[in-house]
Amino acid sequence: MAGRHSKRGKGHRVETPDLELMPMLNVFISIIPMLLLSAAFVQLGVIDTGLPASAATVVPAEAKADAPLPVTIHIRTSDYLVESDGSPPRSIPRSSVAGVSADPGRLPLEAMLRALAAKSEKKPEVRIVPGSHTRYEEIISVMDLARGAGLPDAVLADAEPGVV
């Protein structure tokens, strides 16, 4: 500890202590680059998904008894085609050019998925059937919509030949 002597009055010496900051500074200078190199500033997440199966996969008989039928969402260039509960497919117009956030079909699709999720306690599985030219971003966006609507189990599926 270094000290600085200052005179205050006659014959009175008051010692003003000076902190020795250099060792602490050295530690900081060593730690900060190490943390800067190892820190992850971009937060990555993952979506666990199964490998694509056919959208027409037969649901096992024992599963049919209590589980609701899966909801199938076809992502097409001009619309989303939603099939559920054996009812006729419903089309929701969309724009593949507008970009994911500006897609006008997002809100109606989310509302429809919310309604399907609210129908029964057991949540149906969502099968997303993209077209060959569907962008990856659009697939992830539909998965997000399903998750946001309360249907977390979304898997990729392939269309039956000739459907999309």
Add this chain to the structure above:
Amino acid sequence: MARNVSRRHRARAGLKASTSVNLISMMDILTVLLLFLLKSYSAGGEVMVPQPGVKLPESTAESSPQASLIISIDGDAIRLGSEKVASVADVVASGDAGIPSLAERLPAAAPTPSATEGAAPERAKPTPVTIQGDRNIEYSLLRKVMFTLSQSGYDNVSLAVLRKA
């Protein structure tokens, strides 16, 4: 001039010039920086870095990445780890359902349970694979990669995304 005079004066008095740098403000900055870094430091889980050239899509997914084999797909190439295994243009142009060059290199990167003779039962889990796909790639390309993984025995697949703030 005045400085010369004072220096001479100090020299005559036998005093040494003492210069001290005020480090307090620097210490303040470093302390704040250190606290910020310690807060953002992730001690648990796997720290995954997006591959250069890959613009991941944004998502609300909250699952954290696990230690896994990384396959990245950007506009030009398909990479296994950091090694280029195929060109996107070639894969798109080919009529194959899978990607043979990727299938060839997968066992060397992470052996499947069937490939490891006498593996312990707890080790007999399929190696997880994370696909880091560019947001603009087409599904046909992603499907070929997934088909190849399926054919090679890798069923535990995750899609990497950027978490929305």
